[in-house]
Amino acid sequence: MILVNNPGSWSHIYPPLEHAPWHGLTPTDLVFPFFLFAVGNAMAFVLPRLQQAGDSVFWRKVLKRSVLIFLIGFILNWWPFFGHTEEGISFRPWTSAANPGSGIRIMGVLQRIAICYLFASVMIYYLQPKRAFFAGMLILLLYWLACLAGNPADPFSIGGWFGTAAVDLPLLGEAHLYHGEGVPFDPEGLASTAPAIVSVIFGYLAGEYIRVKGKSFEMVTGLFIAGTVLLATGYCWDLVFPVNKKIWTSSFTVATSGLAFIVLATMIYLIELKGNRGVWTRFFDVFGKNPLFVFALSAFLPETLALLRFGNGENPWSILYSGVYAKLPGDPRLGSLIFALTVIAFMWAVCYLLDKRKIYIKV
Numbered sequence: 001m002i003l004v005n006n007p008g009s010w011s012h013i014y015p016p017l018e019h020a021p022w023h024g025l026t027p028t029d030l031v032f033p034f035f036l037f038a039v040g041n042a043m044a045f046v047l048p049r050l051q052q053a054g055d056s057v058f059w060r061k062v063l064k065r066s067v068l069i070f071l072i073g074f075i076l077n078w079w080p081f082f083g084h085t086e087e088g089i090s091f092r093p094w095t096s097a098a099n100p101g102s103g104i105r106i107m108g109v110l111q112r113i114a115i116c117y118l119f120a121s122v123m124i125y126y127l128q129p130k131r132a133f134f135a136g137m138l139i140l141l142l143y144w145l146a147c148l149a150g151n152p153a154d155p156f157s158i159g160g161w162f163g164t165a166a167v168d169l170p171l172l173g174e175a176h177l178y179h180g181e182g183v184p185f186d187p188e189g190l191a192s193t194a195p196a197i198v199s200v201i202f203g204y205l206a207g208e209y210i211r212v213k214g215k216s217f218e219m220v221t222g223l224f225i226a227g228t229v230l231l232a233t234g235y236c237w238d239l240v241f242p243v244n245k246k247i248w249t250s251s252f253t254v255a256t257s258g259l260a261f262i263v264l265a266t267m268i269y270l271i272e273l274k275g276n277r278g279v280w281t282r283f284f285d286v287f288g289k290n291p292l293f294v295f296a297l298s299a300f301l302p303e304t305l306a307l308l309r310f311g312n313g314e315n316p317w318s319i320l321y322s323g324v325y326a327k328l329p330g331d332p333r334l335g336s337l338i339f340a341l342t343v344i345a346f347m348w349a350v351c352y353l354l355d356k357r358k359i360y361i362k363v
Contacts, residue, residue, distance in 0.1 A: 039203060
């Protein structure tokens with residue numbers, strides 16, 4: 001997410017680091033569903049303790065975590081609370097007086113994670129894994145039917161998709177939706193969050209299977225077979241319900257969950273069973289110790305630096321790119337990518353220092 005969200009220039013990006021324009025799948029489109037899958041996977045190792053502690057502890061923990069994650073994402077959307085205008089620096093209002101269709105976006109990546117975590121936790125806690133799986137399948141089927149009930153001529157287009165007009169606009173308001181597609185449309189809106197909950201459920205089922213079976217070739221084989229079946233199912237479904245991240249179609253949920261199963265099985269085989277550990281695993285371990293913090297920092301830092309403007313209107317973030325990375329010879333996309341890798345290196349260094357001092361920021 002840090003790599004994709006922090007290029008030197010949004011005009012110079014290699015195709016694999018961009019989202020699919022609409023239907024289809026790129027490596028970048030896998031990041032978010034894999035993140036939700038990982039949330040569910042980790043949940044499988046925590047939820048048994050909450051079940052033993054009882055309902056009151058479960059609700060207190062889950063509600064607190066969900067609210068905090070949602071608020072962090074929402075505050076990052078509003079941050080910095082002040083911005084540059086023709087009159088100077090002024091407060092960013094909830095809704096623009098000059099343009100009522102513009103305002104502070106409510107939803108986002110962390111907000112969706114919070115909602116998915118909350119609903120998936122409740123479903124698994126009360127329904128148990130088997131019934132939660134069937135409930136998840138029902139959600140995917142109902143979402144498909146809801147999409148078909150949109151514009152009959154083109155129900156899976158940005159204009160024909162039911163979610164914006166029927167759910168997101170009435171509940172969130174035009175001013176508080178994402179406008180990056182040229183129209184009010186939120187790729188992390190409420191309507192498309194429903195099938196994303198199932199990504200967490202799939203992650204939980206994988207984690208529960210690992211917990212029960214233990215580290216064995218049988219377990220890895222089971223994960224790989226399940227992933228292959230889900231991947232094939234998702235792309236068969238794609239024939240009538242296109243794989244699409246921006247409206248998080250049911251086929252997208254199933255296909256990306258299948259890929260997550262396969263990747264997880266491969267990593268367990270290489271790292272846990274074959275013992276292939278080294279510098280590369282330690283690199284990712286550092287990020288894994290403070291994942292929420294480093295993601296929030298990667299959004300907070302450039303937005304904060306944007307407040308510091310010099311005579312030419314540039315800020316330290318843009319000056320660094322234009323003064324150094326944009327001048328690298330060759331394809332301008334290379335300089336943009338190296339800038340993003342530099343951001344990752346900086347974030348890693350911050351996480352490394354925190355890990356070295358045993359500082360772990362959790363919610």
